Amino acid sequence: MRFQRYLTGVAIAALLAGTAVAQTPPPPAAAGTLNPAAGQAPPAAPAPTPQFQMAEGVLATVNDSVITGFDLRQRMLLLIAMTQVQPTPENIPAIQQEALNALIDERLQVQELANYEDLKVTDEEVDQEIAAMAQEVGATPQAYLSYLQAGGIRPQTLREQVRTQIGWQQLVGGRFQGRARVSKGAVDAAMRQISEAASKKQYLIGEIYIEAARVGGQQAAMNGAAQLVQQMVQGAPFQAVAQQFSAAPSASRGGDAGWVVAGTVNPILQTAMDQLEVGQLSRPIPVEGGVYIIYMRDKRDGTAASLVQLKQVMVELPETASEAEVAAAAQRLEAIRPQLTCDTMLQRATSEQGLLGADLGEADVQNLAPQFQQVARSAPVGTVSTPVRTPLGLHLLAVCGRRAGGIEAPDPRVIENQLFRQNLANLARRYMRDLRADALIEYRQ
Numbered sequence: 001m002r003f004q005r006y007l008t009g010v011a012i013a014a015l016l017a018g019t020a021v022a023q024t025p026p027p028p029a030a031a032g033t034l035n036p037a038a039g040q041a042p043p044a045a046p047a048p049t050p051q052f053q054m055a056e057g058v059l060a061t062v063n064d065s066v067i068t069g070f071d072l073r074q075r076m077l078l079l080i081a082m083t084q085v086q087p088t089p090e091n092i093p094a095i096q097q098e099a100l101n102a103l104i105d106e107r108l109q110v111q112e113l114a115n116y117e118d119l120k121v122t123d124e125e126v127d128q129e130i131a132a133m134a135q136e137v138g139a140t141p142q143a144y145l146s147y148l149q150a151g152g153i154r155p156q157t158l159r160e161q162v163r164t165q166i167g168w169q170q171l172v173g174g175r176f177q178g179r180a181r182v183s184k185g186a187v188d189a190a191m192r193q194i195s196e197a198a199s200k201k202q203y204l205i206g207e208i209y210i211e212a213a214r215v216g217g218q219q220a221a222m223n224g225a226a227q228l229v230q231q232m233v234q235g236a237p238f239q240a241v242a243q244q245f246s247a248a249p250s251a252s253r254g255g256d257a258g259w260v261v262a263g264t265v266n267p268i269l270q271t272a273m274d275q276l277e278v279g280q281l282s283r284p285i286p287v288e289g290g291v292y293i294i295y296m297r298d299k300r301d302g303t304a305a306s307l308v309q310l311k312q313v314m315v316e317l318p319e320t321a322s323e324a325e326v327a328a329a330a331q332r333l334e335a336i337r338p339q340l341t342c343d344t345m346l347q348r349a350t351s352e353q354g355l356l357g358a359d360l361g362e363a364d365v366q367n368l369a370p371q372f373q374q375v376a377r378s379a380p381v382g383t384v385s386t387p388v389r390t391p392l393g394l395h396l397l398a399v400c401g402r403r404a405g406g407i408e409a410p411d412p413r414v415i416e417n418q419l420f421r422q423n424l425a426n427l428a429r430r431y432m433r434d435l436r437a438d439a440l441i442e443y444r445q
Contacts, residue, residue: 060100061442062107067100074157075099081151083244084236085228094224097215098245106161108435109168119174121167129162172428180423182416190415192381192402201262203273206238206255206295211247218286225284225291232281238295247290249425255295258418269294308376309401310360310368311342313349316393329394330387340384342400356393362401372397 060067076099080087087095113119127141134144145155208228210221228245232238242248242255250257262270269292272282276296285292313336315329332354340348349357365376375385375397385397 058444060104060444061440062104063111063440065107065111067103067107071103072096072099074153075103077151077153078148078157078161079244081148081153083231083240085231085241086234086236088227091224091227091231094215094220094227097220097224101214102244104436104441105432106164108432108439109164112435113164113167113171116171119167119171121163121170125166126159126163129166130158172424172431176424176427176431180420180427182419182423186419187412187416190419191412194415202259202300203262203296204259204298204300205257205273206242206297207248207250207257208238208242208246208255208293209248209290210245210293211290213289214247218291221291222284222286225293229281229283229293238281249422249429252425306365306377307362307403308365308368308399309362310372310376311345311398311400312358312360312395313340313345314356314358314393314395315354316356319391326389326394333387333394333396337384337386337396340396340398342382342398345384345396345398371395375399376402 056069058066059069059072076087076095079085079095079099079102085091085095130144131141134141137144139147145158148158149155208225210225210228212218212221215221215224224245228236228241232241239254239256242251245251246255248255248257260273262273265273266287268285268287272285272292272294273296276282276294278296278298280296282292282294282296285294313333315333317325317329321329336348336352346357346359349355365373368376369390371388371390372395375388376399379385379397379399381399381402383399385395385399388395388397
């Protein structure tokens with residue numbers, strides 16, 4: 001598993017760099033900043049090193065490991081450089097808190113990695129990752145490190161962080177690969193959900209979630225989110241900010257939450273998504289436990305056609321049939337219904353006198369007989385309905401498949417990979433929570 005890079009790739013950054021708060025056009029990006037969106041090399045003369053006061057000495061201990069004022073300043077400078085968030089008196093506390101949280105997590109990861117003697121990250125692996133990070137912004141590794149060094153960041157600071165992240169991802173991947181595997185049933189269920197959801201409105205979003213407990217409370221989360229919105233409007237790339245500040249599982253993907261189906265999210269977020277236009281960035285959205293920032297990358301209406309595969313077994317009855325005749329036919333169909341499946345319906349119908357079977361094929365729900373439409377829309381795939389009356393008789397309907405018309409069928413391998421990454425990210429987050437809960441973390445004034 002590769003190290004999650006902080007700088008954006010050219011294609012995605014180009015899409016995200018021009019974000020604007022809803023109903024507000026974006027001002028130009030700040031001059032003199034590293035601009036991955038433009039695919040430029042780091043400038044020869046970077047902006048001056050940000051100035052902020054930092055206590056000297058030990059600021060915190062994590063078990064037997066110390067975090068000094070120098071460590072925290074280095075991490076803050078790196079965070080600023082990677083996200084292009086410009087430090088201001090208002091956002092320095094949020095940057096400091098995020099940097100301290102990252103250092104604590106890193107110390108815990110280093111301590112945990114020490115328990116696995118066979119898991120060693122080589123200098124060559126670190127060099128390769130830094131070279132890849134530099135390549136993403138069109139720079140040589142030396143120019144990239146020189147740019148950071150000119151901003152007050154020691155190359156060793158970056159190397160240590162990259163080494164820890166590579167090792168941590170290798171550990172998580174090796175430890176949880178089996179538990180993160182996705183069953184065929186889960187893939188099939190996800191594919192059905194995707195097909196069924198295709199008839200509903202969908203939103204392609206980027207998300208940043210600021211967890212209140214991690215930053216000192218709900219008000220601190222709101223203040224921090226407001227500062228991040230302001231910085232992104234001024235040019236900080238959404239993807240880089242999400243990777244550093246978001247507590248959502250999508251953070252490792254630069255906040256890419258993919259296509260979200262209407263009605264499947266918190267109603268507060270749904271309202272915000274309905275109001276956002278494509279290319280707009282939301283204001284901070286408070287929810288229970290934290291604050292969201294949503295970037296609307298695209299929208300699409302659901303497909304009009306809903307296609308369903310049906311098979312039936314029926315007893316012919318004229319419209320003039322008596323209530324007793326209808327009741328007798330219903331009783332007969334109910335008796336055999338528990339034994340029927342999509343695979344056995346036609347065979348059973350041909351084996352008994354008085355029953356008719358038919359494969360109705362795939363059809364648009366709107367083109368079916370009105371009496372069939374409710375079953376076709378709502379019955380779970382693989383189930384057999386109760387008897388349905390039409391002018392032709394009494395029917396049992398089996399729903400053998402359902403999909404949205406006009407879209408490509410989802411690729412099972414893509415779905416499986418997405419679910420696997422999601423499972424692995426959730427397991428890694430739980431792993432870190434457990435390490436934090438078991439650790440002795442002391443803060444010094």
